[in-house]
Amino acid sequence: MSGGLRIPFAGWLSWRYAFSRSNRHRTASFVIMLGIAVGMAAIITILSLMDSLQADLLDQIKSVESFHLQVENITGGSTSQTVAQIVEVLEELPFVESVVPFIDTKILVQNRSSNRSTTARLRVIPEQFWQMDTPFKHQLVSIAGNPPSEVSISLGYYLYSSLASRIGDNLDITLLRPGKTAVLAPFTLSVTVGGLFQTGLSDFDSNTVFADYSAFSAIVEADKVVLGLYLDEQHMDNSQIVIKSIKERLPEARVKTWQQLNNAFYSALILEKTIMYLFLFFMFIIIGVNIKNATSRLLFVKKREVAILRAIGAERRMTSSVFILQALMIAAVGQTVGIATGLAISTNIGKILPWLNDVQYHITHKNSPLLMYPFKTTVDGWEILAVVLFVFSITVFFAFIGSHRLLKKEPMEILYHE
Amino acid sequence: MNSNQTIGAETDKALLVFKQVSKEYASGEKRLMILEGLDFSLQNGSSVAITGKSGSGKSTMLNLAGGLDIPTSGSVVFLGRNLAGMGDRELSAFRNRHIGFVFQSHILLDDFSALENVCIPSLIHGEPLPVVRDRASRLLSRVGLEDRINHFPQKLSGGERQRVAICRALINNPPLIIADEPTGSLDEEAASHIENLLMDMVREEGKTLLLVTHDMQFAKRCGSVYLLHNRNIEELS
Numbered sequence: 179m180s181g182g183l184r185i186p187f188a189g190w191l192s193w194r195y196a197f198s199r200s201n202r203h204r205t206a207s208f209v210i211m212l213g214i215a216v217g218m219a220a221i222i223t224i225l226s227l228m229d230s231l232q233a234d235l236l237d238q239i240k241s242v243e244s245f246h247l248q249v250e251n252i253t254g255g256s257t258s259q260t261v262a263q264i265v266e267v268l269e270e271l272p273f274v275e276s277v278v279p280f281i282d283t284k285i286l287v288q289n290r291s292s293n294r295s296t297t298a299r300l301r302v303i304p305e306q307f308w309q310m311d312t313p314f315k316h317q318l319v320s321i322a323g324n325p326p327s328e329v330s331i332s333l334g335y336y337l338y339s340s341l342a343s344r345i346g347d348n349l350d351i352t353l354l355r356p357g358k359t360a361v362l363a364p365f366t367l368s369v370t371v372g373g374l375f376q377t378g379l380s381d382f383d384s385n386t387v388f389a390d391y392s393a394f395s396a397i398v399e400a401d402k403v404v405l406g407l408y409l410d411e412q413h414m415d416n417s418q419i420v421i422k423s424i425k426e427r428l429p430e431a432r433v434k435t436w437q438q439l440n441n442a443f444y445s446a447l448i449l450e451k452t453i454m455y456l457f458l459f460f461m462f463i464i465i466g467v468n469i470k471n472a473t474s475r476l477l478f479v480k481k482r483e484v485a486i487l488r489a490i491g492a493e494r495r496m497t498s499s500v501f502i503l504q505a506l507m508i509a510a511v512g513q514t515v516g517i518a519t520g521l522a523i524s525t526n527i528g529k530i531l532p533w534l535n536d537v538q539y540h541i542t543h544k545n546s547p548l549l550m551y552p553f554k555t556t557v558d559g560w561e562i563l564a565v566v567l568f569v570f571s572i573t574v575f576f577a578f579i580g581s582h583r584l585l586k587k588e589p590m591e592i593l594y595h596e
Numbered sequence: 597m598n599s600n601q602t603i604g605a606e607t608d609k610a611l612l613v614f615k616q617v618s619k620e621y622a623s624g625e626k627r628l629m630i631l632e633g634l635d636f637s638l639q640n641g642s643s644v645a646i647t648g649k650s651g652s653g654k655s656t657m658l659n660l661a662g663g664l665d666i667p668t669s670g671s672v673v674f675l676g677r678n679l680a681g682m683g684d685r686e687l688s689a690f691r692n693r694h695i696g697f698v699f700q701s702h703i704l705l706d707d708f709s710a711l712e713n714v715c716i717p718s719l720i721h722g723e724p725l726p727v728v729r730d731r732a733s734r735l736l737s738r739v740g741l742e743d744r745i746n747h748f749p750q751k752l753s754g755g756e757r758q759r760v761a762i763c764r765a766l767i768n769n770p771p772l773i774i775a776d777e778p779t780g781s782l783d784e785e786a787a788s789h790i791e792n793l794l795m796d797m798v799r800e801e802g803k804t805l806l807l808v809t810h811d812m813q814f815a816k817r818c819g820s821v822y823l824l825h826n827r828n829i830e831e832l833s
Binding site: 187194195483486487488489490491492493494495496 | 664692693703706717768
């Protein structure tokens, strides 16, 4: 039977039309391929950077700010169980890595020597927390001094700077606690700055004061004790089963996940990710229009060949498959080059950006904070696969549309217009 | 001439028959009638030349004969089959196996060598490349292009390209060769060479030839000469 869909023959024609050295329009193929490669490399680099930045940020929030879970109202108004006993109960749960009792309260901090003051959050936490192997410890950098103790507190680096304080300075801390004649009354005490820390989460570092639990739990309201839980890898983001187990043991307790505790921030991140996908979608549209125009151009320059092929017996379907295969070949080579380039950039971003910073330093004699930022990248194979499939899909779609329009005409009609 | 009697006679033994064929084209809002109620038949093994003024419908008639176009009314019948009734797959197969086209221009695929151009109709048919390549090489040798088989069309002269086109028309051994002004774009010497080659190969291979030409000397080398005139056809004595 003549003119059937013979992929090897159609592939041979397509390869010639796309890349043959004898092809006068080979430059057009290479330009299209380059466009796809640059688009793919940009998409992969942006995706890997954004994924990594988001993952880092979420990890910092979970590890530093809010723990994986927080359990409030642990005693439920009764005094039958001490905090230490409840901690022991929760530590026995198999998916719980560690349990940390803490109290957060609002304070006013004043440095009389520098005459500066600011509001902050006092986090009262046991001394042994600083020795425990927790995600917090992995994020923490002790810049100077020591962890908080019975006689000293520890400040976040940016708070320390804004108060213009030094290690050994005395700070006045004012907080509200139940009064004798009023519901709440201000209470001021003087504390010594014993150390300063940095976590990478600038909000946390600019408003947090750590104090020792044994020294401060009597001063702040002890019934405000909250338990912070670090969970294992499997349950930290999906903790329903953990919450159920906790509620069985502590029916009066209120359990909040890190997603609930950082609801506004988490929603913003999801929105950011959605906008990023929207942005990528528009990039795809641009690539799609590029492919459509390229296919139309390839078909336009080849319409005389299309008419000849049809005249000597090639079926519409086979002729169409030649041009779809041609577009697919160009897209495949472009995508392969783009993926390789994107992966090379993503995996070497830690070397490329400092190098770019060095180059711009030689020109401007200034460092760029953006280029100096220690970016990390996370390459998600599934995302790349989705992008590849999408590009192939739009390639086939637009190549089909382009060839279908041309092949609707009879061969001689094409030649007449030629 | 417009009669019920089909020109060319003996339609029952005919390779190709035009029955009351009309063809009109739309030109903006106007309809342009090119052929009207044309009857014609072509006997197997014959050679027929069609002449006529520019715009008289010669190429249109060849395109209808080769299944490259469909009539507005009437039928074009090849070996008893109405071409208008065929689907794309069947019509493509018909063109591939039964017709060898030699055009005036637009003749070769630019991205393929002379040998590959000759091979393509057989490759479309699904024949293996080594077999086709041998046959194509022999045909190119017969037309004196054995040293040019790997040359691309841009490196060939007009006459050489037309010789490659004749080989391509013959590669699938079709019964009918349709040639539309095959010497129209060539100089006198090359035109003469192509004329001789075409007539010799058609005769040696026992093919039927349907030729359109302005050149009466060339036309007279065919068994019959017809004139397309006033949207119809008449045989010249």
